[in-house]
Amino acid sequence: MKCTKCKGSAILELRRHNAAFCAPDFVAFFKNQVREAIRKYRMFSHDERVLVAVSGGKDSLALWDVLIDEGYDTTGLYLDLGIFDYSVESKARCEAFATSRGVPLVISRVADEVGAPVPVIKQVTRRPPCSGCGLSKRYLMNKAAQDQGIAVVATGHNLDDEAATLFGSVMHWQTDALPRQSPALASTHPKLVRRVKPLYRLSERETAAYAFVRKIDYIVDECPFAKGATSITHKETLNRMEEASPGAKHNFLFGFLEKARPAFERIDGVTLNECTRCGQVTSGTVCAFCKLSDQVKRAG
Amino acid sequence: MKCTKCKGSAILELRRHNAAFCAPDFVAFFKNQVREAIRKYRMFSHDERVLVAVSGGKDSLALWDVLIDEGYDTTGLYLDLGIFDYSVESKARCEAFATSRGVPLVISRVADEVGAPVPVIKQVTRRPPCSGCGLSKRYLMNKAAQDQGIAVVATGHNLDDEAATLFGSVMHWQTDALPRQSPALASTHPKLVRRVKPLYRLSERETAAYAFVRKIDYIVDECPFAKGATSITHKETLNRMEEASPGAKHNFLFGFLEKARPAFERIDGVTLNECTRCGQVTSGTVCAFCKLSDQVKRAG
Numbered sequence: 272m273k274c275t276k277c278k279g280s281a282i283l284e285l286r287r288h289n290a291a292f293c294a295p296d297f298v299a300f301f302k303n304q305v306r307e308a309i310r311k312y313r314m315f316s317h318d319e320r321v322l323v324a325v326s327g328g329k330d331s332l333a334l335w336d337v338l339i340d341e342g343y344d345t346t347g348l349y350l351d352l353g354i355f356d357y358s359v360e361s362k363a364r365c366e367a368f369a370t371s372r373g374v375p376l377v378i379s380r381v382a383d384e385v386g387a388p389v390p391v392i393k394q395v396t397r398r399p400p401c402s403g404c405g406l407s408k409r410y411l412m413n414k415a416a417q418d419q420g421i422a423v424v425a426t427g428h429n430l431d432d433e434a435a436t437l438f439g440s441v442m443h444w445q446t447d448a449l450p451r452q453s454p455a456l457a458s459t460h461p462k463l464v465r466r467v468k469p470l471y472r473l474s475e476r477e478t479a480a481y482a483f484v485r486k487i488d489y490i491v492d493e494c495p496f497a498k499g500a501t502s503i504t505h506k507e508t509l510n511r512m513e514e515a516s517p518g519a520k521h522n523f524l525f526g527f528l529e530k531a532r533p534a535f536e537r538i539d540g541v542t543l544n545e546c547t548r549c550g551q552v553t554s555g556t557v558c559a560f561c562k563l564s565d566q567v568k569r570a571g
Numbered sequence: 572m573k574c575t576k577c578k579g580s581a582i583l584e585l586r587r588h589n590a591a592f593c594a595p596d597f598v599a600f601f602k603n604q605v606r607e608a609i610r611k612y613r614m615f616s617h618d619e620r621v622l623v624a625v626s627g628g629k630d631s632l633a634l635w636d637v638l639i640d641e642g643y644d645t646t647g648l649y650l651d652l653g654i655f656d657y658s659v660e661s662k663a664r665c666e667a668f669a670t671s672r673g674v675p676l677v678i679s680r681v682a683d684e685v686g687a688p689v690p691v692i693k694q695v696t697r698r699p700p701c702s703g704c705g706l707s708k709r710y711l712m713n714k715a716a717q718d719q720g721i722a723v724v725a726t727g728h729n730l731d732d733e734a735a736t737l738f739g740s741v742m743h744w745q746t747d748a749l750p751r752q753s754p755a756l757a758s759t760h761p762k763l764v765r766r767v768k769p770l771y772r773l774s775e776r777e778t779a780a781y782a783f784v785r786k787i788d789y790i791v792d793e794c795p796f797a798k799g800a801t802s803i804t805h806k807e808t809l810n811r812m813e814e815a816s817p818g819a820k821h822n823f824l825f826g827f828l829e830k831a832r833p834a835f836e837r838i839d840g841v842t843l844n845e846c847t848r849c850g851q852v853t854s855g856t857v858c859a860f861c862k863l864s865d866q867v868k869r870a871g
Binding site for chain 1: 744746804822827829830834835
């Protein structure tokens, strides 16, 4: 297998692009895709600071690596979920990465903010395990960005993540979620920072290859609570379709963004208020995060 | 397993409805679903004639059976595709059914209308096998209805068929096809008859059970050209999802119809013209059917 660009020996075939690359040309390809994502959705500029949410996994560390290399002014944000060894090890990977690159890392502990770590939240609430965790993460990312005076948070969501989320929303026609599915969500309130996903054009396999080539030390284990999550089932379904027809995931996600998403954008947006308890943004009176914290505190 | 209605012995469990039925109560359930479909989409009334497109398979013969039983004034339409023994046998099933019920059956031969049977069309055109066949069927159904002076054609498409078609359209975000996906398509031109699918609420398994209970002699074999069709792959994907989560297909199709389809309906419809060759409706100058016939004649 030869590199499509230099005709040298290829290390990776990308069937959906009908291409294969050697290590240096793959890194160039990868960076180009990130550049294209940032350009197309005007995600951020070199004049502003970017908060990069890192979990210690391949995607978010690969993202941070590219952004540093591209000369962006980045700060890492690690949210310590308190999930036993998984959190201890993933935090260590983020700290080691930040030290080796000489970039700042902010750490926020879910246990401090919510009153208990994710395993306790999971037991207290009757929500599916990933639900309370995701809610807390979105809230704390936004809060950390405000605390740091940073206007944009970048996350490591890749093509597989985005296609699986879209697939779930479409199978249930969650018309509230569909317009929010985008590589870039603008700030719609002074207390809501911009959220962007610069890896949305790159597959899980590609971020893994990038992390490998760039010798990034990341945590390979999945979160122990992810087992049985519907997002994993959706990924398996999409992987089967991709296998039969390379580009299926890409076409599904990109077709949605280009052709269908506009149809779901509401003319009337949701009214945003400030939570009467914490002052953060909510569509109600008390935000979902404060309700979750209350539930955790009551359970004691 | 007990019948949900009479507590007698059940013959069929319907997991997505959290119910089980004995034979008589299943037939009643089946008919209720057809009645609900007709009512909800105002498909047709007892005052008008209905042309029922029958293939000799379980779905279309089950549909015809219910409509006769419900006192509708039906005429069967069999389109002879000329697909070897498959067509010979399926035609015989339709004729036997019509005779036994004392209802009229109209037969239209693709070979007469297009100039060649489906196996030849398949070889001549570079389209996928089901494409030229589907095009011919839609055209000839509409034409036969006009010839008979009937304003509505009913087809045997079931929940699985509709969910699989929707799945295919969604995976490619075919925004032209999405608004046309409906259990009832109104006539939008004097030469275009109404098209309705009274079985859209019933699964393939349910139409098979109905045909079995009602002792309908139908052709079990699939069309020999259907092998490898993407619709079959989509059905397999949906069957896996249904297995894991009963009601998945129903929610996918019904959610679309209720929540998403309106978003895709165009404000400006397509302009419909009359084909300069055959006078039937087309969005262009010469209709796709006439182009297909030409291609067949040129090759012939």
